Amino acid sequence: MRRLWLLFTQAVTVCLGILFIVATLRPDWLHSSPPDASTAPAASSSVASPDVRQGEVSYAKAVALAAPAVVNVYTSKHINVPIVPLPNDPELNRLFRDIPGFSRRKQSTNLGSGVIVRGDGYILTNYHVIEAADAIEVALSDGRQTRAKLVGADPESDLAVLKIDLPNLAVMTFNGEHQVRIGDVVLAIGNPFGVGQTTTMGIVSALGRNRLGINIYENFIQTDAAINPGNSGGALIDTTGRLVGINTAIYSETGGSLGIGFAIPAQAAHTIMDQIIQTGTVTRGWLGIEPQDITPELARAFGLKREDGVIIASVFKNGPAWRAGIRVGDIVLQLNDQQVEDAIGFLNQIAPLPPGKEVSLQIMRDGKKQDIAVKIGSRPRIRKP
Structure with a gap:
């Protein structure tokens, strides 16, 4: 028995010595090589996941799945502006705008984003994107453009539902029962400053943000994914391409992104959308x-x-x-x-x-x-x- 114990201890000592030499001289022998792309199992077409190749992470699949469902929203409305410049007094400007002969009609345009969430053409966006608009135009990522009809809006949560009549629409999937967590990687897709569809990346910085003075009912997801003017109404997605929020507002003193953006949670937006489609309004x-x-x-x-x-x-x-x-x-x-x-x-x-x-x-x-x-x-x- 003593001889067997000595043989065992000597074998362990020799193995540890060999392991030490290999770890010092050839540490790459201890790491498995990444699986070959040709032999790796194919990813599900319905759920995208980050690509990991040679140590690099890509969210191209998630963006490819979600981006076609994000649209650009262009609105126009006519407003009365004073003919003669007036002091920076809102009340005085409003008074002269309503007096005939002291104002003229001017067309004002606004831009934002929206998300196609149903195959029959329903689009979620922010209320402030389409507020008081005389006409609403929607441009799809495939180049098609069309007029949109306002189905209904909920100013208290800053959400609105639009409807377009086009075939073969890409639709974004809601995140369903998957809970968003602080630290999750998220991607913001929209049309910032009108430059065209743009994707930015960040993490979920906080949940349940309120007391911001943006809406009456506030329960925002906070993210540091870059959100700028024009992103409003766009999609905040997870790394599988599912919708987790509707981008709504930024905290900024300059008008640009400072890494503090806010999105309405997808579950809340879904509930409000269903009520608007069914009844034209939201009951609380x-x-x-x-x-x-x-x-x-x-x-x-x-x-x-x-x-x-x-x-x-x-x-x-x-x-x-x-x-x-x-x-x-x-x-x-x-x-x-x-x-x-x-x-x-x-x-x-x-x-x-x-x-x-x-x-x-x-x-x-x-x-x-x-x-x-x-x-x-x-x-x-x-x-x-």
């Missing part, structure tokens, strides 16, 4: 209240141990909350046993609820907690597209 739950965040000062004044919840700053007369007995100064702590964190989160909790559904609000009034049943109403439209 509404209580008829204006919530306000609870500051540390308010928490101390009301004797709250935490700063969660919202305080009711105003109540719309004869609205759902008014009829249920909610009053200014009430503090909302929970909605259907779900904690209310802040005003933005509270509005986002209410919005998906169907009108007519009864919910329970836990409020604090005069230092005492109580539950109040409220029937959800339908949020009135603030402005029309």
